[in-house]
Amino acid sequence: MTQRIRLGISTCPNDTFAFHGLLTRAVDWRGLDFQIELLDVETLNERLLAGDFDVCKASFHAALLAADGVVVLPSGSALGFGVGPLLLAAEPSARPTHSGQLALCPGRHTTAALLFDLFHPRSTRVEHVVFSEIMPRLEARTADFGVCIHEGRFTWEAHGLALVEDLGTRWETATGCPLPLGGIVASRRLPAATISAVQGVIHDSLRLALGDRAAALPTMRAHAQEFDDRVLMQHVDLYVNDWTLDLGPTGAHALDELSARAAALGLAGSRLHVFAG
Numbered sequence: 001m002t003q004r005i006r007l008g009i010s011t012c013p014n015d016t017f018a019f020h021g022l023l024t025r026a027v028d029w030r031g032l033d034f035q036i037e038l039l040d041v042e043t044l045n046e047r048l049l050a051g052d053f054d055v056c057k058a059s060f061h062a063a064l065l066a067a068d069g070v071v072v073l074p075s076g077s078a079l080g081f082g083v084g085p086l087l088l089a090a091e092p093s094a095r096p097t098h099s100g101q102l103a104l105c106p107g108r109h110t111t112a113a114l115l116f117d118l119f120h121p122r123s124t125r126v127e128h129v130v131f132s133e134i135m136p137r138l139e140a141r142t143a144d145f146g147v148c149i150h151e152g153r154f155t156w157e158a159h160g161l162a163l164v165e166d167l168g169t170r171w172e173t174a175t176g177c178p179l180p181l182g183g184i185v186a187s188r189r190l191p192a193a194t195i196s197a198v199q200g201v202i203h204d205s206l207r208l209a210l211g212d213r214a215a216a217l218p219t220m221r222a223h224a225q226e227f228d229d230r231v232l233m234q235h236v237d238l239y240v241n242d243w244t245l246d247l248g249p250t251g252a253h254a255l256d257e258l259s260a261r262a263a264a265l266g267l268a269g270s271r272l273h274v275f276a277g
Contacts, residue, residue: 008056042107067270077183084168
């Protein structure tokens, strides 16, 4: 009997690139029946915590909160150097220093929000909004700061905004580790053989996309906020790397570092484990 897998993935260009082969069935599904939902990252986080998926892409912040019930797959993560969210300001030279200021974050359970908490604890009021609302709100001056992710990382200057700091660079300086943003997690309810098959399909899908990058563009365009092909591929260049194919020891160590720092602030408790087959 075919094993049904409730799969949630994000609409981010790096994910639609990585999952292009799976979404279009250009790779073998290995006897699995994927029931796929494409959602924004914070909705995925909330649905993961509600137990709605067998496998899903999630922010590592959310994955930490669900760590007792999930394992991280070796393939499919966004992790690296120079990949961090940007803390932007509506006004030049502004810095987050007091509760009269408002900072926007792209979801309570995102790693971007976790980084803001780690490096700017209790510095401002925080409001969680859909990531696509952040730059328009800053432009309209209805917020002072915003933690910017996705395509906005490449387009913020065109919106007349100011850079406060790159939170990824702050992480790298503090830890010496690549920044783990998000990854594919599988429910521990699944048999190990099923998780292994899912991992194989995702790895195959990634290899297919990397072998013919242009072929994935129609899938990426269908779900992107930004339709410029150059920006979409910049996103892939930034977030898809050797650690996306396999987290390896370096990726596992970065997850341990994130777990420890989050736990030290009481923001999350459990340690993430990478599936070993």
